[in-house]
Amino acid sequence: MRIAYYAATLLEIGAGLEKYFIETARDLSEISGVHVDVLTMDDAFNLKYNRLHNAYFLKKFDPKLLYREPVETIRANLGKANYIKSASFKQLAARFQDYDLIYSRNDITEPFFFKFVMGYRRLPPIVFGCHIPHVYPVAETVHARLHNALFTSPFYNWLASGVVGCHVINNYTLDFLTRQFPKKKIAKIYYPFDFDAFAANADKYPFPGQFDRQKFNLIWVGRLVEQKGVRDLIRLVDRVNQKHAGRVVWNICGDGELRPLVQACQARWPNVVWWGHVPNQQMAAAFRQADLFVTTAKWESYPYNVLESQAIGLPVIAYDIPGCQDMIENGVNGFVVQNLDEFAEKVVFFLQGNQLPPEAANYLRKKIDRQKIYAELLALFEACVAERSRNHHGSR
Numbered sequence: 001m002r003i004a005y006y007a008a009t010l011l012e013i014g015a016g017l018e019k020y021f022i023e024t025a026r027d028l029s030e031i032s033g034v035h036v037d038v039l040t041m042d043d044a045f046n047l048k049y050n051r052l053h054n055a056y057f058l059k060k061f062d063p064k065l066l067y068r069e070p071v072e073t074i075r076a077n078l079g080k081a082n083y084i085k086s087a088s089f090k091q092l093a094a095r096f097q098d099y100d101l102i103y104s105r106n107d108i109t110e111p112f113f114f115k116f117v118m119g120y121r122r123l124p125p126i127v128f129g130c131h132i133p134h135v136y137p138v139a140e141t142v143h144a145r146l147h148n149a150l151f152t153s154p155f156y157n158w159l160a161s162g163v164v165g166c167h168v169i170n171n172y173t174l175d176f177l178t179r180q181f182p183k184k185k186i187a188k189i190y191y192p193f194d195f196d197a198f199a200a201n202a203d204k205y206p207f208p209g210q211f212d213r214q215k216f217n218l219i220w221v222g223r224l225v226e227q228k229g230v231r232d233l234i235r236l237v238d239r240v241n242q243k244h245a246g247r248v249v250w251n252i253c254g255d256g257e258l259r260p261l262v263q264a265c266q267a268r269w270p271n272v273v274w275w276g277h278v279p280n281q282q283m284a285a286a287f288r289q290a291d292l293f294v295t296t297a298k299w300e301s302y303p304y305n306v307l308e309s310q311a312i313g314l315p316v317i318a319y320d321i322p323g324c325q326d327m328i329e330n331g332v333n334g335f336v337v338q339n340l341d342e343f344a345e346k347v348v349f350f351l352q353g354n355q356l357p358p359e360a361a362n363y364l365r366k367k368i369d370r371q372k373i374y375a376e377l378l379a380l381f382e383a384c385v386a387e388r389s390r391n392h393h394g395s396r
Contacts, residue, residue, distance in 0.1 A: 001381065003028065004099040004124070005038045006092075008109050010046050011083060014069035014280055015223060016304040017105060017131040020191060022074060025081035027192065028374065038078065039095060042085040049109075059257045068255070068277050093118040101381050102126045106134060106166070108150065111159040120162025125388035127381060128160065129167045133299040135176055137321060140298065141226065152180065164384040167377070169302035172322035185387060187380045190326075191302055192373040195311040195365050198284055202312070207285035209275060216248045216351055219290035219314075221283065221305045222297065224256030229296030229319070231258075232340060234265045236296065237272060239344045244351055245271050253278045253286060287312040292350050293334075296343070300324060306364075313361035317346045332356065333363035 005025055011018045025036040041049070046066060054061040075083055086092035096102060096118075104110045106128040114120055134151055136144045150156055157180070165185035168174045174188040211217045222228040237250050248271060252262055255277040266272045278286055287293065293309035293316050300323035306316055307327075316334030318324040328334045333356065335346045 001034050001101065001378070001385070002099045003034070003036045003381065004096055004102045005036060006040065006096075006102055006104045006110065007107075008041050008045070008049060008113065010040060010043070010066055010085075011038060011074050012067045012069050012071055013065070014277075016301075017129075018069070019280065019304050020129075020131060022077050023194070024192060024374075024377070026077060026079035027194075027370075028377070029080040031374065031378075034378065035080070037082040037084055037099075039084045039086065039092060041092065042087050044087070054257075062257065065256065069280060073279075073281065089113060089117045093122065096123050099124050101385055103129055103167075103381070105132060106130045106160075107132055108156070108159070111156075111163070114162060115159050123162075125164045125384050126162060127165045127167055127384050128163050130169065130173050130177065131301050133301055133322065134173050136299045137172070138298060144299075157181070164388050165380060167380060170322045170326045172325070173301065185380065185383055187376065189373055189376045189380065190368055191304070191307065192370040192377075193304075193307040193311075193368055194370065195307075195368075198308055198311040201281055201284035202288045203285075205279075205281040205285060207278070207282050207289065209273075211251060211273075211289040212249050213289070215271075216292070217251055217290045218248060218292050218294055218347070219251045219253065219287060219309075220294055220296070221253045221278075221286075221308075222295065224254050224258040224262055226258070227297060227299060228254075228256075229298050230256075230261055232296040232298075232343075233294075234261055235340055236294070236343055236347070237265055237269060239340065240347050240351075241269055241271065244348065245269065247351060248347075249273060251275060251286070251290060253283070283308055284312060287314055290314060292317070292347070294318070294343075294347065295324070297321065297324075302326065310361070310364045315350065315356050315360060317343060319343075327364060329363060333360040 005021045021038050025038050028034050028036045050066060051061050101124050104126060135148050166177050168177060168188050169190060177186050220233055224230050250272045252274045262274050266274050287309050293314045295305060295318045299321055302323045309316055316328055318328055318336055320336040320338055324336055328336050330336060337343045337346055
């Protein structure tokens with residue numbers, strides 16, 4: 001089977017979806033009879049697309065944020081898989097003809113292009129990977145409410161009408177899409193994360209800085225955007241530092257349009273260290289210097305940073321949101337919390353020397369069977385190819 005992974009955006013962005021594409025394209029291409037390539041639009045398209053995207057969100061566009069990860073590293077990490085950029089949708093559609101199936105994301109952009117520009121009927125069967133939240137459980141902003149209204153609307157259903165199946169990563173999305181798309185093939189399949197390979201990076205790729213090991217080190221990792229709860233992170237710092245500033249260091253790894261808020265927090269508190277964007281390969285070494293991982297994200301699908309922190313054995317504190325609900329068992333490998341007060345309480349819990357049971361480090365490892373996950377992914381892909389074939393024969 002030949003599979004085309006497709007997203008309109010660049011792998012160089014280096015976020016969770018991009019990590020998933022790189023790692024699974026590489027691993028699937030090692031399986032006999034399977035080959036995966038990653039297809040996307042070229043740099044010129046992405047510059048235009050991201051200017052429009054940032055204008056919609058009323059954000060200043062910074063081209064550097066498109067290139068967080070070096071393309072040479074990406075191509076090396078892809079193994080036998082190829083990274084192919086297209087200059088036009090005509091060229092992209094022609095390239096899709098070399099594949100048996102297209103695996104794409106569930107954002108509004110991709111189904112729009114499939115529907116209006118390339119045409120579902122002229123393409124191989126398409127499976128959506130629901131790597132962005134289909135619905136935000138808590139919609140605090142105007143854009144989040146617009147997102148929810150659009151993704152649950154008849155218009156989105158119409159845009160996605162040519163999609164054969166959906167790959168979801170958490171129970172919340174599984175329940176929601178099963179109701180929204182009762183006729184599509186929908187399967188919940190976790191990320192096939194390689195814990196050992198990630199942990200081994202701690203020795204291969206040193207972190208360029210040194211944490212203050214005389215104090216308790218928290219680490220926060222992510223893009224500095226609204227989705228990741230940057231404002232809540234700053235409120236959490238202010239709250240905990242009122243009594244414990246001398247005992248803790250806040251290590252913040254990431255970059256984005258909310259950078260000024262983090263820089264202001266760093267100027268206000270000497271125990272806040274902003275490391276900027278850290279290349280993915282160096283993150284294991286960063287996690288290894290920390291004592292606790294906190295994520296203040298307001299919505300996720302199945303966050304990579306939780307998997308990565310768990311590969312190093314760090315406990316996790318997160319909000320009680322889809323994705324994190326599937327990954328964190330209260331009191332076992334961390335805590336999911338309801339509000340900022342509870343978040344601060346759990347941070348202080350660890351500051352006071354409390355620890356989780358020994359099995360914390362292996363909790364997620366036991367849930368993720370990589371061989372089984374890849375078999376389930378291929379089974380979904382094969383079922384969708386067969387379904388498309390039956391529909392084509394039946395319509396003749």
